[in-house]
Amino acid sequence: MDMSLPDWVESWARNAPDLKVPPPGPKSKEIIAKDRLYVSDAYDRLFQFTMKKASGSAVMDADGNVYLDFSSGISVMNAGWSNPRVTAAIQEQAADLAHSMANDAYFDKEAEFAELLARISPGGAxxxxxxxxxxxxxxxxxxxxxxxxxxxxxxIAFxxxxxxxxxxxxxxxxxxxxxxGHGPFPPGVFFAPYPYCYRCWFKQEYPACDLLCVDYLQNAILNFGGPSGSVASLIVEPLxxxxxxxxxxxxxxxxxxxxCDDRGVLLVADEVQCGLGRTGETWECDxxxxxxxxxxxxxxxxGGVPLGAIVAKKEVMSAWRPGSHSSTFGGNGLSMASGLAHVNEILDEKLAERSRILGIHALKRLNEVKENHDIIGDVRGKGLMIGVEMVKNRDTKDPLLVPEIQGLMWRKGLLMITSGMHGNVFRIAPPLIISQDQLDLGINLFEKAVEETEKRMGILR
Ligand SMILES: Cc1ncc(COP(=O)(O)O)c(C=O)c1O
Known part of the structure; x- marks a missing residue:
């Protein structure tokens, strides 16, 4: 498989990162100042970063600075920013109609999209x-x-x-x-330990543990932990x-x-983040x-237009009768056109396979980086959904605060966001069309930022 960038990626985006002025530049500062006056503080924005345009696996800020993107806008732009197939589909649809009145009318692209999702669903079931x-x-x-x-x-959740x-x-x-500050929440939700083997809740080692966490869910939570026996669903992120x-x-x-089968409970897989090629499979359940x-x-x-869906067994979905659920914008013209084009692009361009191959390469490179840097505690992932967990000390596994490393990378032109219960896990989740060269370049920038941090901490080997 060719691991270079697709032809349609714009020339300015091929040279990412390319910083013209130290960020944030003057135009970005102006936008941010207005935003701070009028937009809610609720979003937890880490960078003084503005979005102007994007192409492939690069984004440009209001001052013309180009960043290499390792986030895909949180796993959204899998087929690449401004993919022309998606852009054309949105433009064509906007010229016909934007709102498709899903509550009261039928719409060809909604039926077509549902048919496509049925065909590619896990087991086609x-x-x-x-x-x-x-x-x-x-x-x-x-x-x-x-x-x-x-x-x-x-x-049951995790x-x-x-x-x-x-x-x-x-x-x-x-x-x-x-x-x-947002409670009270509805009763009847029970949390089970997820198999976070790096920080096992039960201090066990896999595979010797034989998944004690699932035994605990089965024997402790479900039998003695509180549910009254009317559990409707177990909701899990497969990754x-x-x-x-x-x-x-x-x-x-x-x-x-x-x-779930033994207890008549529905198994619900939340693939909002890990689905659609991200982990090297169409769905991680596969x-x-x-x-x-x-x-x-x-x-x-x-494909960048707001859209979410459930795809269910026919027998389960058929429980709902007309009027059981609805949404004004469900099956919306723009989201259907954009989403259909995006999912078809992921399938036609075999982006899951590309993600799998690039993921193997990135995991190898990141494990090599880990060998030389003690503040990297764990490297894990599948496809281009890779987490790098940062620690103060490999033995104690004390989480390392990472905003400084993140800021260093941003100033070098690499956009990398974090996750994790302690906020100390960097995500390597670029658009799946990223080239192998860009992936390596980003990993090199990450290593430089780690090196600088270790130097400052006085622990460079
Ligand atoms: C696994 C998972 N489920 C659901 C959501 C919520 O999606 P949204 O932010 O589109 O409401 C997210 C968002 O990050 C997610 O990662």
Whole structure:
């Protein structure tokens, strides 16, 4: 497979990073000043960074500075920023109609998109879709549908999970920081330990542990931990995203499937972040041949236009009758056109395969970097969903605060964001069309920033 950039990537984006002025430049400062006056402080923006345009795996700020992007706008731009197939689809659709009145009318692209999702769903077994506007809305739909179908009212979620910031999605999200001040939350949500093997909740070693965390879910939480026996669904990220890019052992998802089957609980896979080629598979569920009852998708689904969906077994989705659920903008003209073009581009250009191959290369390079730097505690991931966990000390695994390293990289022109319960996991999640050369360049910049930090800490070997 050719690992260079696609032909359509603009010339300015091929030379990323390319900084014209020390960021933030004067135009960026002006925009930021106005934003600070009028836009809510709720967004936790780490960089003084503005967005002007983007192409391939590079973004440009208002002052013409070009950055190499290792974030894909949080796993959204899988087929590359400003992919011309997606741009053309949006433009053509906008000229016909933007709003498709999904509540009251039928629309060809909505039917076509649902057919495509049915065809590519895990095991081809999920035959019916409902479209909303975001990942969190997909989560809400999954929670509602699982209750409606099972007549249960309780849910199992996982520690470190992230499912969104509204309603039930926030209730099944596990971090205190994200929930602070927003309670009360609906009762009936039980959190189980996710197999975060680097920081095992039970201080075990895999594989000797035989997945004690799943035993605990089965024997302690479900039997004695509180549910009243009316559990509607178990909601899981097959590769945990905001929790720190955590890859569970391969037996994890199949064991959850069996557990759900034994208890008549629906298995809901949240692939909002890890789906659509990101991990080297179309869906991460495919890597363990796990077929969930409901799959949640979002982020990359819309190719940059807001879109989320659930894709469910026909029998499950059929529980909903006309009027059971709806959304004004579900199946929207622009999101359908953009999303269809984006997903077809991911499939036609074999971007999952590209992600898998580049991921193997990046993991090897990052493990070499780890060999020389003690503040790198763990390197893990699949495809181009790689986490690098930073620590003060490899033995104690005390989390290292990383804004300084992040700032150093940004000033060198590399956009890298973090995740993890301690906020100390760098994500390597570039657009899947990134070239191998750009990937290596970014990893070199990361290593330089790590070196500078270790020098300052007085621990450079
Ligand atoms: C796994 C997962 N589920 C749901 C969401 C929520 O998606 P949105 O921000 O589009 O509502 C996210 C967002 O990061 C996510 O990573």
């Amino acid at each position: 999920l035959q019916s879709s409902f479209f909303g506007n975001s990942g969190a809305e997909g989560v809400e739909a999954a929670v509602k549908l699982s209750r409606y179908y099972t007549k249960g009212s309780e849910h 520690m470190g999970s992230y499912h969104g910031r509204v309603g039930n999605a926030l209730a099944i999200t596990s971090r205190v920081k994200l929930k602070y 945990q995203g905001e929790g720190g890019y955590i890859v569970p052992p391969k037996e994890f998802m199949p064991r959850l499937r069996r557990l 890597s363990t041949d796990t077929v969930p009852d409901i799959l949640i998708t979002g982020k990359a689904l819309g």
